[in-house]
Amino acid sequence: xxxxxxxxxxxxxxxxxxxxxxxxxxxxxxxxxxxxxxxxxxxxxxxxxxxxxxxxxxxxxxxxxxxxxxxxxxxxxxxxxxxxxxxxxxxxxxxxxxxxxxxxxxxxxxxxxxxxxxxxxxxxxxxxxxxxxxxxxxxxxxxxxxxxxxxxxxxxxxxxxxxxxxxxxxxxxxxxxxxxxxxxxxxxxxxxxxxxxxxxxxxxxxxxxxxxxxxxxxxxxxxxxxxxxxxxxxxxxxxxxxxxxxxxxxxxxxxxxxxxxxxxxxxxxxxxxxxxxxxxxxxxxxxxxxxxxxxxxxxxxxxxxxxxxxxxxxxxxxxxxxxxxxxxxxxxxxxxxxxxxxxxxxxxxxxxxxxxxxxxxxxxxxxxxxxxxxx
Amino acid sequence: xxxxxxxxxxxxxxxxxxxxxxxxxxxxxxxxxxxxxxxxxxxxxxxxxxxxxxxxxxxxxxxxxxxxxxxxxxxxxxxxxxxxxxxxxxxxxxxxxxxxxxxxxxxxxxxxxxxxxxxxxxxxxxxxxxxxxxxxxxxxxxxxxxxxxxxxxxxxxxxxxxxxxxxxxxxxxxxxxxxxxxxxxxxxxxxxxxxxxxxxxxxxxxxxxxxxxxxxxxxxxxxxxxxxxxxxxxxxxxxxxxxxxxxxxxxxxxxxxxxxxxxxxxxxxxxxxxxxxxxxxxxxxxxxxxxxxx
Numbered sequence: 013x014x015x016x017x018x019x020x021x022x023x024x025x026x027x028x029x030x031x032x033x034x035x036x037x038x039x040x041x042x043x044x045x046x047x048x049x050x051x052x053x054x055x056x057x058x059x060x061x062x063x064x065x066x067x068x069x070x071x072x073x074x075x076x077x078x079x080x081x082x083x084x085x086x087x088x089x090x091x092x093x094x095x096x097x098x099x100x101x102x103x104x105x106x107x108x109x110x111x112x113x114x115x116x117x118x119x120x121x122x123x124x125x126x127x128x129x130x131x132x133x134x135x136x137x138x139x140x141x142x143x144x145x146x147x148x149x150x151x152x153x154x155x156x157x158x159x160x161x162x163x164x165x166x167x168x169x170x171x172x173x174x175x176x177x178x179x180x181x182x183x184x185x186x187x188x189x190x191x192x193x194x195x196x197x198x199x200x201x202x203x204x205x206x207x208x209x210x211x212x213x214x215x216x217x218x219x220x221x222x223x224x225x226x227x228x229x230x231x232x233x234x235x236x237x238x239x240x241x242x243x244x245x246x247x248x249x250x251x252x253x254x255x256x257x258x259x260x261x262x263x264x265x266x267x268x269x270x271x272x273x274x275x276x277x278x279x280x281x282x283x284x285x286x287x288x289x290x291x292x293x294x295x296x297x298x299x300x301x302x303x304x305x306x307x308x309x310x311x312x313x314x315x316x317x318x319x320x321x322x323x324x325x326x327x328x329x330x331x332x333x334x335x336x337x338x339x340x341x342x343x344x345x346x347x348x349x350x351x352x353x354x355x356x357x358x359x360x361x362x363x364x365x366x367x368x369x370x371x372x373x374x375x376x377x378x379x380x381x382x383x384x385x386x387x
Numbered sequence: 388x389x390x391x392x393x394x395x396x397x398x399x400x401x402x403x404x405x406x407x408x409x410x411x412x413x414x415x416x417x418x419x420x421x422x423x424x425x426x427x428x429x430x431x432x433x434x435x436x437x438x439x440x441x442x443x444x445x446x447x448x449x450x451x452x453x454x455x456x457x458x459x460x461x462x463x464x465x466x467x468x469x470x471x472x473x474x475x476x477x478x479x480x481x482x483x484x485x486x487x488x489x490x491x492x493x494x495x496x497x498x499x500x501x502x503x504x505x506x507x508x509x510x511x512x513x514x515x516x517x518x519x520x521x522x523x524x525x526x527x528x529x530x531x532x533x534x535x536x537x538x539x540x541x542x543x544x545x546x547x548x549x550x551x552x553x554x555x556x557x558x559x560x561x562x563x564x565x566x567x568x569x570x571x572x573x574x575x576x577x578x579x580x581x582x583x584x585x586x587x588x589x590x591x592x593x594x595x596x597x598x599x600x601x602x603x604x605x606x607x608x609x610x611x612x613x614x615x616x617x618x619x620x621x622x623x624x625x626x627x628x629x630x631x632x633x634x635x636x637x638x639x640x641x642x643x644x645x646x647x648x649x650x651x652x653x654x655x656x657x658x659x660x661x662x663x664x665x666x667x668x669x670x671x672x673x674x675x676x677x678x679x680x681x
Binding site for chain 2: 206221
């Protein structure tokens with residue numbers, strides 16, 4: 013058992029490092045960042061598994077997750093059949109023979125229980141089936157094309173929200189009761205109250221169209237235009253395209269994390285060990301960063317699970333607004349098209365993401381605070 | 388009972404000192420009144436079209452301008468408050484009833500009941516909410532359960548949001564029940580021979596009302612936001628009814644040429660969400676100082 017996890021740990025580190033060097037040699041900065049975070053994150057997870065002997069727990073949870081996914085797949089399978097209309101009901105009705113033939117091709121003529129076992133059997137062998145609507149395309153191919161984009165968007169937004177949220181919360185808490193504190197919190201509350209379909213147009217207006225510079229400072233606006241400093245308002249070609257969508261998606265979680273961090277820091281700051289540290293004569297900075305921050309990160313970690321869920325649904329709106337070729341557009345379309353295999357695959361994919369996030373959080377708990385009882 | 392009245396009274400006193408939260412409470416009260424009497428307050432019927440005056444800016448006649456069908460935006464926003472608040476409040480209450488009952492039974496009875504019920508919560512927690520919301524919304528929009536036209540327009544949204552919303556509440560209530568369960572007054576009640584259900588409803592629930600009310604205050608804006616999400620992806624209320632979310636997402640398309648179409652509904656949405664957040668903060672500080680930020 014132990015050797016196995018040690019091997020996993022090093023394979024992961026080496027794999028990650030090699031990817032970093034690969035991308036470094038191509039001077040592809042965002043991906044280097046991505047992989048570096050991956051190393052840090054998964055490295056600490058595996059480190060936690062190693063140190064705390066969590067391997068048994070890990071496998072137990074993975075086993076439970078597989079059952080949960082099977083249940084969710086079955087439930088969704090049943091729920092789909094309550095959708096009014098079928099996948100091949102079109103406005104101009106097909107001739108009955110044609111329709112019967114198409115249905116036969118996709119196995120829709122068989123009794124429901126048989127269809128169910130066919131699907132679950134396929135799932136076990138890793139077959140997600142063929143899309144009904146995008147003819148001749150495998151569902152797995154659709155996912156392979158579009159999911160990486162969505163994943164990148166969500167991941168950057170997640171990272172961004174931590175990088176804004178934690179410092180902002182710490183800043184507010186360290187100036188508790190002052191104007192700066194209330195200012196930071198009002199900023200956070202407005203961030204929570206702004207729906208992304210309001211944030212996105214505002215950001216596009218300012219950073220892509222140059223408002224209000226185009227009216228008040230036309231020369232500056234021209235300069236920005238000529239030097240290509242205005243951000244693209246849509247699509248997903250280069251890192252410059254990433255900025256606006258990632259910021260739009262990251263604002264709400266960042267605001268949540270800022271509030272959470274502030275509350276947690278204020279909680280920890282009253283603890284006895286902080287008073288001890290202060291009375292030892294340590295500087296306020298050391299106390300804040302070394303003693304307080306580390307101990308107040310646990311509640312923030314708790315939020316990673318719901319955060320992932322929020323980003324999954326939030327990315328939907330952002331992808332639509334910024335015309336990002338991600339997976340979100342298939343969500344509504346597949347439901348409207350009654351494209352059963354695609355809906356099922358998307359549901360399963362997103363459940364896996366959620367379950368993984370929750371599992372990682374539980375392991376990270378142990379890493380941050382070894383006293384924590386993992387259930 | 389006097390202890391509880393005291394607790395309530397003290398909390399109210401603390402809330403009254405928080406001017407910002409109090410102001411937000413009044414603001415929300417005002418919005419609620421507007422929502423209830425929306426039909427009498429609108430200067431024009433909310434679905435009255437004036438084809439000669441489409442997409443006009445704010446004017447003396449149309450205070451907030453008109454939309455692409457020539458409908459008065461001010462009237463539509465007033466009427467939208469009715470729909471948005473209905474979604475927020477009714478969904479919060481529905482998910483509270485389901486979640487609180489589920490969590491309380493699970494925490495109170497413990498043992499295998501708890502084990503099974505918590506597994507169900509775990510599963511529900513791993514379901515991607517947006518997919519289920521879309522599915523449930525489409526299914527229930529095709530079944531007309533209610534005969535009342537407004538309720539019929541709302542039904543799909545209400546059910547879709549409640550089905551997703553109860554899980555967090557169930558977890559919260561279970562945690563609270565587990566805390567209260569071991570306290571001395573419950574033991575005393577048991578020694579006096581009260582029944583399990585009597586204890587649960589007479590003694591446990593009143594004592595965990597604080598966190599529940601706070602949570603409810605935070606759920607309402609979250610629901611309003613989710614509703615606007617659904618509207619944005621084309622699964623909003625059934626026309627001609629519209630909520631702030633529907634209005635704002637309609638306006639988002641025409642931002643550059645007609646900014647008033649997103650400005651006013653967006654502001655209404657933003658201010659209301661903010662008021663709920665600030666009131667929730669105030670309530671939490673007043674009634675439940677120890678509760679962690681959710």
